[in-house]
Amino acid sequence: MRHITSREHPLFKKLFKLQHSARQRHDEGMTLLDGIHLLQSCLASGKTPVLLIVSESGSQHPEISQLLIHIDKDPQKTDCLMLSDTLFNQISPVKTPVGILALIDIPQHTLPADTYQNSFSILLEGIQDPGNLGSMLRSAAAAGVEGVFLSSDCADAWSPKTLRAGMGAHFSLKIHENVDLIQVARQFAGNVVATTLHDASNLFHTDLRGAVVFVFGNEGGGISEELLETVHQRVMIPMPGCTESLNVATAAAICLFEKVRQDTCAGDSHENSMGSR
Known part of the structure; x- marks a missing residue:
């Protein structure tokens, strides 16, 4: 698991922009999921995150630990990033984050020719x-x-x-x-x-x-x-x-x-x- 300790790190800057800028999310085609429930929903749909971001305190959370073990067993193996609680809180959209974020590609669905005519x-x-x-x-x-x-x-x-x-x-x-x-x-x-x-x-x-x-x-x-x-x-x-x-x-x-x-x-x-x- 990689560690980042500085706000000046290019990856941290990218994550910060994705969390705060709709234009950045559109340009990158990526977004961040905050919390265990959203990550579980993503995984249940068969989608693999590009990156997991965990805070130092979040890594001690029992559910997060189990999620990390489960994801580590996946053949596609998602990269993990550890941030200090201070840095993590700067990219989390909630006041009291549980301690895990997931970077994902925004799903792209081609507009069908029949536009769901029977749906x-x-x-x-x-x-x-x-x-x-x-x-x-x-x-x-x-x-x-x-x-x-x-x-x-x-x-x-x-x-x-x-x-x-x-x-x-x-x-x-x-x-x-x-x-x-x-x-x-x-x-x-x-x-x-x-x-x-x-x-x-x-x-x-x-x-x-x-x-x-x-x-x-x-x-x-x-x-x-x-x-x-x-x-x-x-x-x-x-x-x-x-x-x-x-x-x-x-x-x-x-x-x-x-x-x-x-x-x-x-x-x-x-x-x-x-x-x-």
């Missing part, structure tokens, strides 16, 4: 808050979404805050950034459904079975008129209380799991009808 996908336009974005990715992964398409003005999907909010969801999704959402919506063969507050049908009365792509817009401005023109259905979540609107991540979770509910009920009905023959 369950989401289009995200102008989502600004990394916490919202991460929460939406987490809900999408839990609901069985396949493709996630982000406009160029969305928050960085692979930033530390988004990764923490996603809780490992990134590694079970095909995430496409800087996408022309209007083109994707026009190419989608299934039902394109947008959440709006006006001139919309009740979400719970809308047929969401089969191939669906949901469109969710900016926290303040919603979905652009240009993108709205491409959708097939506009839906709203009924709110009998006094609140005018829901947080976009909350709205997304409700929509995604209403589709899951409908698909599950449809499947149960089909099984029951087959069983009664």
